[in-house]
Amino acid sequence: MxxxxxxxxxxxxxxxxxxxxxxxxxxxxxxxxxxxxxxxxxxxxxxxxxxxxxxxxxxxxxxxxxxxxxxxxxxxxxxxxxxxxxxxxxxxxGLGDWQYELGVQIVDVCVSTRERNGGLIEMSELVRLVGKLRGISGGIITEDDVVRSIKTLEPLGAGYQVVEIGGRKMVRSVVKELDDDQSAVLAIAQQEGGRIAEDILVQRRGWAQERARAALENMVYRDGLCWLDDQDEQYGRAYWVPSAMQWDL
Amino acid sequence: MSLTTHTTTSGFILPSIHSAPPFFTQQPNPTTQSIATDQWIHLIQAYARHNRLFVLRVEDAEISGNDWDEVLRNERINRKLLPMHLTQILAKMVFSNVATYDPPKQTRSVLLYWRLPDEWAEVLHSWAVSTAQLNTILTFYDITDPPVKSELSGIPVSLLRKAINILVKSGRAQLIGVADGEGVRLFSGGR
Incomplete structure (x- = not known):
């Protein structure tokens, strides 16, 4: 019971x-x-x-x-x-420190070259300069490491970003949107070793002269992504994209 | 293209930007232009210090065959600094007090301050101390062209005068009229 x-x-x-x-x-x-x-x-x-x-x-x-x-x-x-x-x-x-250290070096290179390239640097150039900064004892670093470090920089909100232009990776260290024309200009400038002119765009891209001029002048005046060269032997007036040139610091 | 530094015959290392063709053009974008100008000023000062050059004239960009050819021209890429552009660079140098128009009231020639007049004053004073020439009367020529080469060898009189005036103000020098022009007497005197 x-x-x-x-x-x-x-x-x-x-x-x-x-x-x-x-x-x-x-x-x-x-x-x-x-x-x-x-x-x-x-x-x-x-x-x-x-x-x-x-x-x-x-x-x-x-x-x-x-x-x-x-x-x-x-x-x-x-x-x-x-x-x-x-x-x-x-x-x-100690990987965290290693990665952050690399991040600092990336910022260092980006900031110190920003003045001449307008805040856009080619990935291979960045890897080369960072490697140079680290010296031999720093060991070899790869594009992969750089991409990862840039991700760790994200919380800082500094706008570091990897963008692809004309099939090449570039690192942008300023918050700036590139329009299609600018991307096209950068892509061709890369093939030409940094030099670009209105006529090159007209011939290669089939752009109207005005469009080519507008794109280039925007890059010079508005964005500071191009430097003007008015002593060019071939075109008289050529433009140079510093981020597509290889610099020896 | 790859931009590399270049060592000139005088042993000066030109920075890589000197082999960038657009460096020789006045940039229409003001930000870019001010960066380029700063680079130019830096380069000019370094070169002047390296080769002990005291004067830069707009003329140096107009006619080749002077002390400044290696800097104002780059034969390797066939570019040169245009006189107009140099005039602007000089203006900014004067504005930021790393040079002064000499003679005054013109804008085609500057005296370069790779050492400021204050610094030259110290150099002059310590030279007099180390060569035991305090309290003796020195002519300007004694200073600009001493028997034993010194830091002050070849210093332009106008710059020397500025340096002496600074010493006079702090009571460490006295200007004296001598037979063939001017002289100076330096004292150990504290300020």
Whole structure:
């Protein structure tokens, strides 16, 4: 028969059983937590081992770095997440610092060349100049690293962006939209080593003279993306796109 | 094209921008132009310091065969700085006090301040101290053309005069009329 306690003693009994259930549950969750902790510790030690054995190769070997980063993204780990986001990856690998350092160097190159290129630099040129800045001891860096670093700069809102013009990657360090005509001009200027003239656009693109002139003058007057050369032997008036020229600092 | 630095016969390293053809054109965009002008000023000052040149004239851009050919012209890319353009650069140099029109009241010739008159005053004073010529009367010629070459060798008299005037003001020099012109006596005197 179902027995139901009546009276004051029943209260006590119920309370008693509640307490023991609660106790049991704490013990259970405690063991679970302990287990997790030990797993985590194991993982951490393994990671630390990995970090210490491979840190140097990650920093210096671009292909290894690439593979590592792909592995991280496939398992959903951000190797750049700082300690605050719960990632001690960054701490252990030192990859965060490495990446930010590269970011600073990219900004350095972009800012110091902005005056002459109007804030647009070709990717290969950027990689070359950053490499030069880092010296030999800095190890080789690749386009991939630069793209990744530029992504880490995003939260700063400085407008660093990788754009593709005429099949070539360029890094833009000023917030400025390029219209179609400008992109076309930049693409041709790249083939010509930086030099562009109205007639070249008319011949290659079939533009009307006025359109070519307007596009070029906009780039000179409005955007500062082009420099004028009025001593050109062939066209008399030529324009130069500094971002498409290779500079020896 | 790739832009590289170029070392001239006098051992001066021309910056890579000097081999960029548009550098020799006055830029219609004011921002670009001011960048280009700053580059020019920097280049002119560095070259003047390297070769101890004190004077730059608009004429130097008009006629070749002078001290400034290597800078005002680039034969390798067949470009040259036009006199009009140089006039503007000189104006900005005078405006930013890295040069002064000399003689005054014209705009075709400047005295370059790759050292400011204050700095020249210090150079003059320490030269006198190190060669033990304090308290003796020196003619301008003694200073501009000393038997042992000094920092001041070849300094134009107008610049020397500015430097001396600064020393006079701080009580470290006295201008004296001597038989064949002017002389100066330098004192150790503190300010």
């Amino acid at each position: 179902h027995r139901r306690g009546v009276g004051l003693a029943a209260f006590d009994r119920q309370e008693q059983s509640n307490r023991s259930f609660a106790q049991l549950s704490t013990v259970l969750s405690q063991t679970q937590v302990d287990q997790l902790h030990s797993q985590l510790n194991q993982f951490r030690t393994a990671l630390a081992g990995f970090a210490s054995t491979h840190r140097e190769s990650i920093k210096h070997d671009p292909s290894f770095r690439h593979a590592f980063q792909q592995m991280c993204s496939s398992i959903g780990v951000d190797p750049l997440a700082g300690p605050r986001k719960g990632g001690w990856w960054a701490e252990m690998l």
